Amino acid sequence: MAEQAIGLLGGSFDPAHEGHAHITREALKRFGLDRVWWLVSPGNPLKPDAPAPMADRIARARAVMAHPRVVISDIEARLGTRYTAETLRLLMALYPGVRFVWLMGADNLASFHEWQDWDWIMTNVPIGIFARPGSRLAARGARAAEEYERFRLPAEAAVLLPRCRPPAWCFVNVPMLDHSSSAIRAEGGWRRDLRGGPR
Numbered sequence: 001m002a003e004q005a006i007g008l009l010g011g012s013f014d015p016a017h018e019g020h021a022h023i024t025r026e027a028l029k030r031f032g033l034d035r036v037w038w039l040v041s042p043g044n045p046l047k048p049d050a051p052a053p054m055a056d057r058i059a060r061a062r063a064v065m066a067h068p069r070v071v072i073s074d075i076e077a078r079l080g081t082r083y084t085a086e087t088l089r090l091l092m093a094l095y096p097g098v099r100f101v102w103l104m105g106a107d108n109l110a111s112f113h114e115w116q117d118w119d120w121i122m123t124n125v126p127i128g129i130f131a132r133p134g135s136r137l138a139a140r141g142a143r144a145a146e147e148y149e150r151f152r153l154p155a156e157a158a159v160l161l162p163r164c165r166p167p168a169w170c171f172v173n174v175p176m177l178d179h180s181s182s183a184i185r186a187e188g189g190w191r192r193d194l195r196g197g198p199r
Contacts, residue, residue, distance in 0.1 A: 005162035007031060007128065008091070009103045010039040010076075010084055014051040016061035023130045024070055026174045027103050031128050032159040036103070037071045039087065085117035088125055099162045102127045106171070113143040122148055126161045127169040145171075 007027045013020065016038075024036050040057050043050055051057060054074055061072045081087040084102070091100060102125045104112075109129050112118050121127070122144060145152075153161055153170040161170045 003097050003099050004034045005032065005099045005101065006095075007033045007036040007101045007103045008039055008088075009036055010041055010087070012043065012051045013038065013040050013057050013061050015057065016064040018064065020061075021065045021067075023103070023105070023174065024065060024067070026130065026172070027101075027128060028069060030158045030172050030174070031101060031103075031161050031170070033069075033101065033162065035069045035071060037073050037075075038065065039076055040072065040074055042077045042082075083116040085115070085120050088121060092124075100125055101162050104129055106131050109142045109144060109171075111142075118144065119147075122169070123167045126164050126166050128158070128161055129169060129171045131171070131173045 007024075009020070009024060009027070011020075020038070024038070027033055027036055038061055040054065040061060041051075042054065054077060058072055058074060065072065075091075076087050079087065079090050081090060088100065088102070091098075102121065104127070106129055112122075115121070148167050148169060151167040151169060153164060153168055155170060155172045158170045158172050161168060
């Protein structure tokens with residue numbers, strides 16, 4: 001039996017929205033993935049504010065992304081990991097027969113070099129990157145993109161990404177939806193737990 005190719009889309013999902021669902025459907029198709037796991041994080045170390053309660057974010061994510069090949073998971077909270085690299089190391093140890101692909105928007109690529117152990121992620125997990133509104137130029141000048149330019153897979157070969165030996169990354173343009181969690185929160189369209197609580 002062939003190894004499963006699973007895309008990992010991490011984030012606070014505070015709240016999940018159609019933009020997340022859109023890039024997930026595109027990831028399944030463009031990168032030839034068997035499944036996508038949404039990793040709903042306890043909190044983003046690079047963001048100062050605590051997110052809404054995990055149960056609320058999970059429930060919203062499941063309502064937004066009801067798909068037989070998509071799993072909404074709180075595994076980071078259960079594993080007790082805080083950083084993406086920690087999560088990936090544990091998942092690779094727990095699921096040795098899986099080909100994981102890290103998925104992210106181009107806005108994250110622009111600041112990827114600020115992530116803990118970002119170069120370990122780059123050299124150990126193939127990365128699929130989606131264009132995001134207003135982020136194409138910033139992504140092209142990103143430190144990670146420049147340092148790993150020679151390992152970039154052409155968009156027309158995106159379906160090969162899960163089978164590429166890292167470092168390997170692929171930037172794909174998809175029809176863009178201008179949705180953002182921060183805009184939804186700013187418009188008052190998402191209830192926040194103002195008490196915050198432990199991070």
